[in-house]
Amino acid sequence: MDNSVINNYIELIDKGFEHFLPNNKTNYSSVTESMRYSFLLGGKRIRPIILMEFFRICGGEGNKALPFALALEMIHTYSLIHDDLPCMDDDILRRGKPSNHVVYGEDIALLAGDGLLTHAFYTASSARDIPPQLCLQAINVLSDLAGYRGMIGGQVIDLQSEGEQVPIEVIDELNLLKTGGLLRAAAKIGVILAGGSPEKIKCADNFGKYLGLAFQITDDILDTCGDTALLGKPVKSDEKNDKSTYVAFYGVEKCKEIVVDLTNKAIDCLEKIDGDISFLKELTIELSSRNH
Amino acid sequence: MDNSVINNYIELIDKGFEHFLPNNKTNYSSVTESMRYSFLLGGKRIRPIILMEFFRICGGEGNKALPFALALEMIHTYSLIHDDLPCMDDDILRRGKPSNHVVYGEDIALLAGDGLLTHAFYTASSARDIPPQLCLQAINVLSDLAGYRGMIGGQVIDLQSEGEQVPIEVIDELNLLKTGGLLRAAAKIGVILAGGSPEKIKCADNFGKYLGLAFQITDDILDTCGDTALLGKPVKSDEKNDKSTYVAFYGVEKCKEIVVDLTNKAIDCLEKIDGDISFLKELTIELSSRNH
Numbered sequence: 001m002d003n004s005v006i007n008n009y010i011e012l013i014d015k016g017f018e019h020f021l022p023n024n025k026t027n028y029s030s031v032t033e034s035m036r037y038s039f040l041l042g043g044k045r046i047r048p049i050i051l052m053e054f055f056r057i058c059g060g061e062g063n064k065a066l067p068f069a070l071a072l073e074m075i076h077t078y079s080l081i082h083d084d085l086p087c088m089d090d091d092i093l094r095r096g097k098p099s100n101h102v103v104y105g106e107d108i109a110l111l112a113g114d115g116l117l118t119h120a121f122y123t124a125s126s127a128r129d130i131p132p133q134l135c136l137q138a139i140n141v142l143s144d145l146a147g148y149r150g151m152i153g154g155q156v157i158d159l160q161s162e163g164e165q166v167p168i169e170v171i172d173e174l175n176l177l178k179t180g181g182l183l184r185a186a187a188k189i190g191v192i193l194a195g196g197s198p199e200k201i202k203c204a205d206n207f208g209k210y211l212g213l214a215f216q217i218t219d220d221i222l223d224t225c226g227d228t229a230l231l232g233k234p235v236k237s238d239e240k241n242d243k244s245t246y247v248a249f250y251g252v253e254k255c256k257e258i259v260v261d262l263t264n265k266a267i268d269c270l271e272k273i274d275g276d277i278s279f280l281k282e283l284t285i286e287l288s289s290r291n292h
Numbered sequence: 293m294d295n296s297v298i299n300n301y302i303e304l305i306d307k308g309f310e311h312f313l314p315n316n317k318t319n320y321s322s323v324t325e326s327m328r329y330s331f332l333l334g335g336k337r338i339r340p341i342i343l344m345e346f347f348r349i350c351g352g353e354g355n356k357a358l359p360f361a362l363a364l365e366m367i368h369t370y371s372l373i374h375d376d377l378p379c380m381d382d383d384i385l386r387r388g389k390p391s392n393h394v395v396y397g398e399d400i401a402l403l404a405g406d407g408l409l410t411h412a413f414y415t416a417s418s419a420r421d422i423p424p425q426l427c428l429q430a431i432n433v434l435s436d437l438a439g440y441r442g443m444i445g446g447q448v449i450d451l452q453s454e455g456e457q458v459p460i461e462v463i464d465e466l467n468l469l470k471t472g473g474l475l476r477a478a479a480k481i482g483v484i485l486a487g488g489s490p491e492k493i494k495c496a497d498n499f500g501k502y503l504g505l506a507f508q509i510t511d512d513i514l515d516t517c518g519d520t521a522l523l524g525k526p527v528k529s530d531e532k533n534d535k536s537t538y539v540a541f542y543g544v545e546k547c548k549e550i551v552v553d554l555t556n557k558a559i560d561c562l563e564k565i566d567g568d569i570s571f572l573k574e575l576t577i578e579l580s581s582r583n584h
Contacts, residue, residue: 027465028445030452035440082406087379087398106379107451110402114374114409115440121413122435125428132424136417139431143414148327148407153320159399160322173319 001282009049013073014040016066020123034104034112035119039077041095046287047186048073050211050280054190054204057275064129065193068138071124072189075146076182078116081109083155091237117146130193138189145185154178161244171244172213179219180212187211191273203272210266214259214288220245221255226291263288293574301341305365306332308358312415326396326404327411331369333387338579339478340365342572346482346496349567356421357485360430363416364481367438368474370408373401375447383529409438422485430481437477446470453536463536464505471511472504479503483565495564502558506551506580512537513547518583555580 017039021032048069055065084091084099085106092102101109124142127135144150154177157170187204196204223238224247238245246255266284270277309331313324340361347357376383376391377398384394393401416434419427436442446469449462479496488496515530516539530537538547558576562569 026445027452027462028440028448028469031440031444031448078406082402085379085402087377087402108448110374110377110379111444111447111451113406114370115444117406117409118435118439118444121431122439125432125435132428136424136427136431139413139428140417143410143412143417147410147414148320148323152323152403152407152410153318155403156320156323156400159403160319170319177320 001286002279005279006045006049009052010045012052012063012066013045013048013069016063016070017073020067020070020126021119030104030108031111031115034100034108035077035115037103038081038094038100038112039074039116041097043076043095045073046283047076047182049283050183050186051190053280053283054187055194056190057273057277057280058191058194058196058200059275060190060194064127065190067123067127068142068189068193071120071142072182072186074116074120074123075142075151078113078120079146079151079155079182081113081116085109088159089237127193131195134193134195138192141188141192142185145181145188150177150181150185154181158243163242164244166244168246168249171246171249174244175213175216175246176209179216180209183212183215184208200273203269207266207269210262210269211284211287214262214266217246217255217259217262218288218290220247221252221259222291223247224252259288293578294571297571298337298341301344302337304344304355304358305337305340305361308355308362309365312359312362312418313411322396322400323403323407326392326400327369327407329395330373330386330392330404331366331408333389335368335387337365338575339368339474341575342475342478343482345572345575346479347486348482349565349569349572350483350486350488350492351567352482352486356419357482359415359419360434360481360485363412363434364474364478366408366412366415367434367443370405370412371438371443371447371474373405373408377401380451381529419485423487426485426487430484433480433484434477437473437480442469442473442477446473450535455534456536458536460538460541463538463541466536467505467508467538468501471508472501475504475507476500492565495561499558499561502554502561503576503579506554506558509538509547509551509554510580510582512539513544513551514583515539516544551580 021036023036024032051069051072052065080094081100083089084094085101092099100112104112121139124139125135154174157174158178161170161174184205187208188201191200191204220238246258250258263284267281270280270284313328315328316324318324343361343364344357372386373392375381376386377393384391392404396404413431416431417427446466449466450470453462453466476497479500480493483492483496512530538550542550555576559573562572
């Protein structure tokens with residue numbers, strides 16, 4: 001696929017981030033340093049890219065959706081910082097680097113997560129080139145899907161499922177909320193900010209659901225068969241933490257089939273939206289065949 | 293002062309909260325229970341009351357500002373849950389009851405805090421009877437003053453000041469950010485949502501600053517001379533944690549004088565706003581002479 005499109009988006013995200021969270025020296029700069037550290041560890045920037053692509057496809061102009069793209073990535077980043085804390089997954093490695101709390105201490109890492117979550121809404125509400133009622137609707141969707149009815153709810157089910165035999169329906173709900181939450185938000189918010197119709201918002205939502213499921217099952221497969229060096233984090237962590245996953249339930253081969261099926265369903269949703277979906281289609285396929 | 297006004301507000305807040313965070317049974321209800329537990333411990337509800345009073349004084353109608361009042365109190369509540377965690381102040385008692393993590397465990401308490409912070413923005417962005425551009429402006433102010441340039445920044449300075457001799461200017465900055473952050477937000481947002489002028493927003497901001505300083509110094513005095521039973525939390529915690537406070541710097545008697553001076557300055561700011569300020573004036577005086 002065309003990596004120059006991805007690289008342009010990544011450059012835009014990095015520049016936008018510098019604008020909204022500059023490296024200033026203050027009496028509280030330990031927390032801004034810590035916020036910057038985790039955000040700037042990089043990552044695939046999938047969520048903001050999906051948001052900006054949906055915005056473009058639905059007729060949105062230029063980089064007007066960037067504040068929301070940044071907000072979404074800040075929320076994703078905060079969730080990783082809090083997930084890695086000793087009272088949660090207790091992971092010391094993230095993207096091949098020491099986790100936030102390993103570098104800054106647990107107290108500052110906790111506050112850096114809180115800070116990124118709060119700053120996400122500051123950044124989103126600073127969008128100036130989008131009609132206010134659309135911004136408000138997008139903030140409503142973002143806070144819903146990042147909250148207890150979305151990502152946080154999924155995280156809770158994940159914690160409670162450790163060491164338990166949970167039915168596949170609960171694993172589905174877990175994946176849909178925990179991983180699907182922000183991917184649904186990405187797609188929906190892109191359409192909303194561009195002023196897209198309720199039908200298009202619905203297609204984007206379904207796209208996010210299928211992609212979320214496919215993405216998480218691929219993650220589980222990589223945790224079983226992947227390479228620590230490529231992943232930048234230890235493998236077999238699900239087994240170590242006795243987590244309920246699709247792989248534990250269906251085995252790797254069946255899971256690969258399920259991923260293909262979900263990917264096709266996600267693409268079907270895309271094709272219901274008028275516009276140049278070629279890049280998003282490639283990205284969707286790439287994500288389900290990734291090795292990291 | 294007229295307690296029926298306060299009781300009416302508290303009833304409104306409790307009802308509104310039930311609407312926005314009902315006691316539903318779900319696969320993730322441990323986190324919603326935990327969120328509800330801390331919110332419903334009560335407290336003085338000062339911030340939402342100040343917000344609704346400023347809204348009323350500046351010509352706002354009915355309970356239209358309630359979603360923002362609830363949002364502010366959710367943010368205050370999340371900050372208390374995270375403050376009490378073992379990696380922060382490690383407090384096992386809050387408002388005379390076991391802290392959130394003592395009841396629900398550290399992992400759920402962490403997520404309950406994250407959940408309340410996120411749900412605050414969901415609740416605020418659900419306000420339907422206020423013009424969208426005013427809601428957006430209010431969300432911008434809320435996220436700024438609750439974030440690293442506000443409450444979180446103050447929390448960071450507080451952590452870093454433990455066991456250190458810090459200059460009085462830094463204690464001022466700490467108090468202004470940590471305690472003043474949400475009080476400034478309360479006053480400013482009330483005016484903003486009512487469509488008040490920039491001059492009135494400025495007066496509200498200054499009111500919040502003076503009240504924030506007075507409130508924190510009163511807290512410090514109570515921590516030195518107060519009564520555990522009335523406060524619902526252990527006294528001398530500042531001394532135990534070796535915290536830099538006004539009381540450690542100036543002593544109790546001088547601090548009481550400073551509180552009177554700050555209270556008068558806060559009232560001066562109120563008097564620059566046209567409207568029926570009598571209740572807010574009484575509340576301001578009451579807060580600086582409280583014993584809990």
